[in-house]
Amino acid sequence: MNFEGILAQLTAMAVALVVAPLLVGWVNMCRAWLQNRSAPSLLLPFRMLHKLFWKESIVANEATAIFRLAPYVVFGCMLLASMIIPTLSTNLPLAPAADAIALVGLFALARLFLSLAAMDIGTAFGSLGARREMLVGFLAEPAFLMVLFTASLISSSTSLATIVSSLAHRELTILPSLAFAGVAFTMISLAENARVPVDNPATHLELTMIHEALILEYSGRHLALMEWAAALKLFAYSCAGLALFFPWGIAEAYDHRAVLFALPVLLAKLAVGGFLLALIETALAKMRIFRVPEFLATAFLLGVLALLVHLLLGA
Amino acid sequence: MGAAPIEALDAILLFLVCWLVIGMAGIVALRNFAVVARVLFPASALLSIALAAFALTALPAAPQTTVLAIGLPNLPFHLRLDALSAFFLVLLGVASAGISIYAGGYFREGEGTPPGLMCLQYHGFLCGMALVLLADDAYAFMVSWELMALSSFFLVTTNHRIPEIQRAGYLYLLVAHIGALAILLCFGVLQANTGDYTFEGMRSQHLSPFWASWAFLLALFGFGAKAGILPLHIWLPEAHPAAPSPVSALMSGVMLKTAIYGILRVTFDLIDTPLWWWGMVALGLGLATALFGVIFAAVQVDMKRLLAYSSIENIGIIVMGLGLAIIFAAYKMDSLAALAMSALLYHCINHALFKSLLFLGTGSVLHATHERSLGKLGGLLRFMPWVAWTTLVGVVASAGLPPSNGFVSEWLLLQGFLFTGGLPNPYLKMLVPMFAAGLVLVAALAGYVMVKFFGVIFLGRPREERLAAAEDAGTLERLGLLWLTAGCVLFGLFPVAIIEMIDPIPYALVGRGLAQSGRIGDWLLLAPVSAERASYSPLVFFVATLAIVFLTIVVVHRFYHARVRRAPPWDCGFPQQTARMQDSAEGFGQPIRQIFEPFYRMRRELPSPFDAAPRYSVTVEDPMWSWIYLRLARAIEAVARWAGLIQRGRIAIYLLYSFVTLIALLSFTQA
Numbered sequence: 001m002n003f004e005g006i007l008a009q010l011t012a013m014a015v016a017l018v019v020a021p022l023l024v025g026w027v028n029m030c031r032a033w034l035q036n037r038s039a040p041s042l043l044l045p046f047r048m049l050h051k052l053f054w055k056e057s058i059v060a061n062e063a064t065a066i067f068r069l070a071p072y073v074v075f076g077c078m079l080l081a082s083m084i085i086p087t088l089s090t091n092l093p094l095a096p097a098a099d100a101i102a103l104v105g106l107f108a109l110a111r112l113f114l115s116l117a118a119m120d121i122g123t124a125f126g127s128l129g130a131r132r133e134m135l136v137g138f139l140a141e142p143a144f145l146m147v148l149f150t151a152s153l154i155s156s157s158t159s160l161a162t163i164v165s166s167l168a169h170r171e172l173t174i175l176p177s178l179a180f181a182g183v184a185f186t187m188i189s190l191a192e193n194a195r196v197p198v199d200n201p202a203t204h205l206e207l208t209m210i211h212e213a214l215i216l217e218y219s220g221r222h223l224a225l226m227e228w229a230a231a232l233k234l235f236a237y238s239c240a241g242l243a244l245f246f247p248w249g250i251a252e253a254y255d256h257r258a259v260l261f262a263l264p265v266l267l268a269k270l271a272v273g274g275f276l277l278a279l280i281e282t283a284l285a286k287m288r289i290f291r292v293p294e295f296l297a298t299a300f301l302l303g304v305l306a307l308l309v310h311l312l313l314g315a
Numbered sequence: 316m317g318a319a320p321i322e323a324l325d326a327i328l329l330f331l332v333c334w335l336v337i338g339m340a341g342i343v344a345l346r347n348f349a350v351v352a353r354v355l356f357p358a359s360a361l362l363s364i365a366l367a368a369f370a371l372t373a374l375p376a377a378p379q380t381t382v383l384a385i386g387l388p389n390l391p392f393h394l395r396l397d398a399l400s401a402f403f404l405v406l407l408g409v410a411s412a413g414i415s416i417y418a419g420g421y422f423r424e425g426e427g428t429p430p431g432l433m434c435l436q437y438h439g440f441l442c443g444m445a446l447v448l449l450a451d452d453a454y455a456f457m458v459s460w461e462l463m464a465l466s467s468f469f470l471v472t473t474n475h476r477i478p479e480i481q482r483a484g485y486l487y488l489l490v491a492h493i494g495a496l497a498i499l500l501c502f503g504v505l506q507a508n509t510g511d512y513t514f515e516g517m518r519s520q521h522l523s524p525f526w527a528s529w530a531f532l533l534a535l536f537g538f539g540a541k542a543g544i545l546p547l548h549i550w551l552p553e554a555h556p557a558a559p560s561p562v563s564a565l566m567s568g569v570m571l572k573t574a575i576y577g578i579l580r581v582t583f584d585l586i587d588t589p590l591w592w593w594g595m596v597a598l599g600l601g602l603a604t605a606l607f608g609v610i611f612a613a614v615q616v617d618m619k620r621l622l623a624y625s626s627i628e629n630i631g632i633i634v635m636g637l638g639l640a641i642i643f644a645a646y647k648m649d650s651l652a653a654l655a656m657s658a659l660l661y662h663c664i665n666h667a668l669f670k671s672l673l674f675l676g677t678g679s680v681l682h683a684t685h686e687r688s689l690g691k692l693g694g695l696l697r698f699m700p701w702v703a704w705t706t707l708v709g710v711v712a713s714a715g716l717p718p719s720n721g722f723v724s725e726w727l728l729l730q731g732f733l734f735t736g737g738l739p740n741p742y743l744k745m746l747v748p749m750f751a752a753g754l755v756l757v758a759a760l761a762g763y764v765m766v767k768f769f770g771v772i773f774l775g776r777p778r779e780e781r782l783a784a785a786e787d788a789g790t791l792e793r794l795g796l797l798w799l800t801a802g803c804v805l806f807g808l809f810p811v812a813i814i815e816m817i818d819p820i821p822y823a824l825v826g827r828g829l830a831q832s833g834r835i836g837d838w839l840l841l842a843p844v845s846a847e848r849a850s851y852s853p854l855v856f857f858v859a860t861l862a863i864v865f866l867t868i869v870v871v872h873r874f875y876h877a878r879v880r881r882a883p884p885w886d887c888g889f890p891q892q893t894a895r896m897q898d899s900a901e902g903f904g905q906p907i908r909q910i911f912e913p914f915y916r917m918r919r920e921l922p923s924p925f926d927a928a929p930r931y932s933v934t935v936e937d938p939m940w941s942w943i944y945l946r947l948a949r950a951i952e953a954v955a956r957w958a959g960l961i962q963r964g965r966i967a968i969y970l971l972y973s974f975v976t977l978i979a980l981l982s983f984t985q986a
Contacts (some may be wrong), residue, residue, distance in 0.1 A: 051514075053871070053874075055875075056876075056878045056879070056880055057878065057880070058879075058881075058882070058885075059879050059880070059881055059882070059884050060376060060882065060883065060884035060885075061881050061882065061883060061884070062697075062884065064696050064697060064711050064774075064778055066696070066774070068879075072864045072867050072868055073860075073864055075864075075867055076860050076861075076863040076864035076867060077860065078617070079867075080859055080860055080862050080863055081858075083638075089669060094855070094859060096840055096842075096846060096850045096852065097852040097856050097859065098717070098851060098852075098856055099850060099851055099853035101726055101729055102717050102722075102726070102856065103728075103853075105715075105716055105722055106717060108377070108714070108716050108718060109711070109716045109796060111762075112711065112714060112716060112762060112765075112766060115766050115770065116766065116769065116770055116774060119770035119771075119774040119775050119897075119898075120696075120774045120775065121775070121776075121884045121886075122693065122694065122774070122775030122776035122884075122897050123884050123886040123896075123897070123900075124886065124889075124892060124894060124896040124897060125886055125887055126775075126900065127770070127897050127898035127902075128905075129901070130766065130770060130898075130904050131898055131902070131905075131906065132906075134762065134766050134767075135760065135763075135906040135907075136761045137759065137763070138756075138759040138760050138762060138763045141755070141758075141762075142755040142756045142758075142759050142760040145755045146752055146755070149748070149752075152733060153555075153733065153748070156734065156848065157847055157848045158730070158733065158734070158848070158849040159846075159847060159848065159849055159850060161893075162848070162856060164849050166321075170394075171795060172448055174606065177628045187838075203835065207771070208741040216885065216886065216887060217884055217885060217886070221871055221875055221877075225867070225871070274944050277884070290594045290909075293906070293910050297910075300752075300756075303752075304749070304752045307748060307749070307752065307908075308749070308974050310744070311744065311745045312745065312749060
């Protein structure tokens with residue numbers, strides 16, 4: 001591990017920490033525009049985090065150490081995930097420690113702690129949220145892996161850095177397997193990030209909520225960490241999608257100019273992606289919770305189909 | 316490592332004798348509880364550790380044989396200690412060390428069988444399993460197999476006065492013997508009319524593909540009955556709740572693995588050339604078993620039944636690995652076969668560690684609360700922190716999450732499924748990666764099951780008031796739990812060392828090892844094929860996560876205040892919430908029940924809106940009973956009725972039968 005590698009890793013971390021709340025702010029801004037409202041500031045998520053960190057944390061009487069530890073573990077997992085996914089360059093010293101499968105395992109670990117923390121206090125909403133979160137997870141996780149497997153088979157590697165560099169070097173043609181995988185990935189990202197057809201981040205209606213039910217009992221710095229972790233998760237998923245389907249512009253070796261160039265490219269790609277997300281959220285209505293398994297099973301089958309198409313056509 | 320292998324085998328035999336002596340000492344001190352619990356079981360645990368250590372030295376060494384003149388005249392016991400036996404002996408030693416020390420604290424007076432007798436059965440069980448692993452002829456194997464089956468039967472029926480437990484024990488014995496029959500027939504096929512029942516003789520036979528296939532299928536059936544492969548799994552969910560927890564742990568953690576050992580021994584050692592379609596059979600059965608197990612685990616309301624179904628799931632995963640290894644070995648793709656075999660052996664030892672840990676955890680919960688039903692537990696983390704936190708490690712491992720040991724073996728197996736590009740058969744090339752889709756679905760569902768298991772037992776508020784009086788595990792129990800927890804952590808963090816330990820087995824069985832061919836990475840980075848293709852470093856992963864979490868805590872507490880106020884839970888402002896309003900075990904399993912409805916046999920009783928005293932109940936049954944076993948039982952009854960028609964109960968008619976038979980035989984010999 002050389003100095004430049006460490007620098008690249010720290011840069012990736014700093015970019016993730018800063019850009020993730022900005023992305024959330026940007027999506028909210030776009031959605032407000034699309035819905036003909038006046039938009040909040042782009043920096044609103046930062047102000048929110050700042051406010052929450054200064055507030056006192058109220059912890060339920062019954063809460064155990066799991067409840068207080070979970071925000072840190074979830075935040076740590078999400079930060080590590082966004083450090084493993086190639087955002088600016090593929091030269092990341094931490095990347096060999098975890099490949100695509102371990103990345104999914106990392107998200108699953110965060111989900112486990114999130115769900116356990118929600119069940120910890122023993123409120124009806126907490127266990128409801130945990131159950132629904134695990135329901136989303138057990139279908140979305142394999143679907144995500146199918147997408148990653150398709151990319152792995154194309155580049156015959158499960159290492160994210162190798163996948164990105166080999167996908168970036170192929171000709172500019174649309175592979176049918178990647179097209180299926182792309183649709184599946186979009187559906188999973190919506191579900192995993194508690195976005196509209198599956199969950200609504202802006203609601204507290206008990207019949208519909210998933211993510212909000214999980215973090216209902218959190219306040220102060222714990223809530224801030226949970227919110228930041230959610231933003232990091234959105235950032236990580238977006239970057240994973242960009243790395244898999246639009247890998248162009250990610251610097252390959254640690255080349256200063258390429259990295260300087262990579263940052264504006266990443267921001268531009270995220271801006272477009274965020275706008276599309278806001279568009280989806282505006283155009284679609286939230287579905288009933290009983291329909292979610294069907295939605296996710298479709299994503300899983302699309303992922304399997306992508307794998308099959310690749311194996312059949314070799315493309 | 317340079318120790319002479321003779322010493323290893325001799326030492327192991329000495330330990331077995333010591334185990335038997337301990338068992339006998341239990342009989343002498345039949346009702347002296349203090350001696351049995353505080354002296355005999357801890358001593359037995361020390362022997363387990365010594366056994367594991369000696370087996371470990373024998374792993375890379377050359378096979379060692381010996382002949383023991385016990386048993387019938389002219390039929391001595393042939394014993395052999397090779398890499399495969401040594402590995403499973405390590406597994407036995409490591410898992411039983413934790414279980415035995417725990418058992419010292421677990422067994423209570425006045426629970427069925429007297430402690431001394433239990434001690435004899437327990438050590439007979441251990442010796443039986445060890446001898447199964449050492450046996451080098453069919454006779455010794457079957458005798459040890461029966462010793463294992465019978466002693467475990469007596470252990471399962473410890474509380475033999477309860478009719479339910481009698482039934483469970485009978486079912487276990489029945490399935491065990493149907494399996495043993497198939498194993499005997501398998502050996503019969505393998506000796507190929509030579510009458511030589513030593514494994515050495517079987518190795519030198521070259522069976523035709525037809526007979527080799529029969530031998531494989533009989534072995535799969537016979538050992539599958541012990542391992543719990545679909546549809547022979549039915550005894551597991553009955554026997555595990557019936558048995559005392561250390562016995563469940565030993566059966567699930569170790570005994571199921573002896574069946575896997577048997578399949579490996581027959582397939583890769585006694586039959587030397589596996590056929591590719593055996594692999595497909597094993598893959599299909601494995602996936603069906605794994606999916607079935609995990610789907611049923613998700614809807615269980617009894618914590619030990621849940622773990623029993625989870626064991627079925629893990630056996631399914633192991634059998635999938637076996638299928639993959641067979642396919643690769645059949646096509647002479649040695650390094651991939653070595654990868655699949657390493658993954659399956661790794662998963663064997665991982666499952667032994669985490670499932671024993673979970674079963675022991677349920678044992679402590681059972682003793683503290685006298686409750687097996689998940690719906691009446693909850694909130695035990697506050698009263699039993701030792702049990703809860705160690706169980707949490709087991710839960711993470713069982714859910715197959717990094718950086719635990721459960722993740723490593725699944726990761727290796729997925730690598731095996733993904734890179735099948737070299738397979739010459741195009742259909743296989745397409746089909747095999749599809750099993751990876753099934754495997755990840757199973758792994759993700761296992762996470763669901765484990766959140767349910769841990770969340771309902773240990774988190775939330777106690778669903779019954781008396782749970783607040785639950786006491787944490789005692790010292791010996793804690794030691795056992797900690798031993799297995801440490802195993803789960805270490806086996807997760809140092810995969811390369813473990814794979815190097817396993818390495819002589821694939822080298823002996825498929826002709827190549829992962830580490831031996833230099834394809835494993837260094838101590839830090841696990842990279843089974845090459846670092847570009849796939850790599851995983853649990854240690855870096857763990858340290859990085861820990862460092863980030865720690866730094867976050869420090870930074871947040873440094874720059875902001877760390878004030879915390881305790882208050883009643885908010886819960887969206889709803890007043891009057893009681894502990895009964897948390898998700899019950901049925902409630903938590905409801906989404907799975909709804910999604911996989913066609914697989915279950917459910918009886919539901921829903922109250923009408925106008926019921927004055929509404930009752931809701933749902934029972935989920937194993938469909939294999941009605942699909943296969945009840946039909947089989949009816950068919951056997953029908954055949955028996957037909958056979959009964961010739962029994963007239965009058966001596967004249969029986970004389971007539973003899974006469975007719977005699978005439979028929981005479982005319983047959985004439986012709």
